[in-house]
Amino acid sequence: AQRVTQPEKLLSVFKGAPVELKCNYSYSGSPELFWYVQYSRQRLQLLLRHISRESIKGFTADLNKGETSFHLKKPFAQEEDSAMYYCALSGRSGGSNYKLTFGKGTLLTVNP
């Protein structure tokens, strides 16, 4: 079975402070991991995928297979980063088709 854990439901930081949103996963194979962001009452948008190793809007995430983690980081938070962030894992859980399993999300609030 595949599982994604985001231990923090809420995270509040001040503008300009570093931010780290934690994500741990459980999967027996080689995972593909993603971060999605949802701004207030909008659709989910893909923020990062680990295989591309991009930096989007100043966010980065490194896959640590030893710790089974994929934490999202940004050195200097901005107020417009306030949103719900979901970590997701793409893997096969029985059958031959990959499915995306989401964590429960972390609501990030960046205060002025």
Place this chain on the structure above:
Amino acid sequence: DAGITQSPRHKVTETGTPVTLRCHQTENHRYMYWYRQDPGHGLRLIHYSYGVKDTDKGEVSDGYSVSRSKTEDFLLTLESATSSQTSVYFCAISESSGAGYTFGSGTRLTVV
């Protein structure tokens, strides 16, 4: 435009009535998914499709059925709506089973 639309955007229905939500895509992607989003649960997969007339269950499929008679349309039916199915429903598409997803804007369903 993300190439994926959901209809209706909002619906209020009575307990025991059937409800059908529609997801329409213009990207010609093979894979389509239905998720529900609930506070404290994140996104949970209801059903998904890996081709025309090819569908499979997700983790919370009870009380839901789906149909995909054309590549571009994926319908979600609540056979007899219950209050526990009050939720925001998101459709997603992907061009391959391991790729990132593109999400629709969601349908807010209230069962009274």
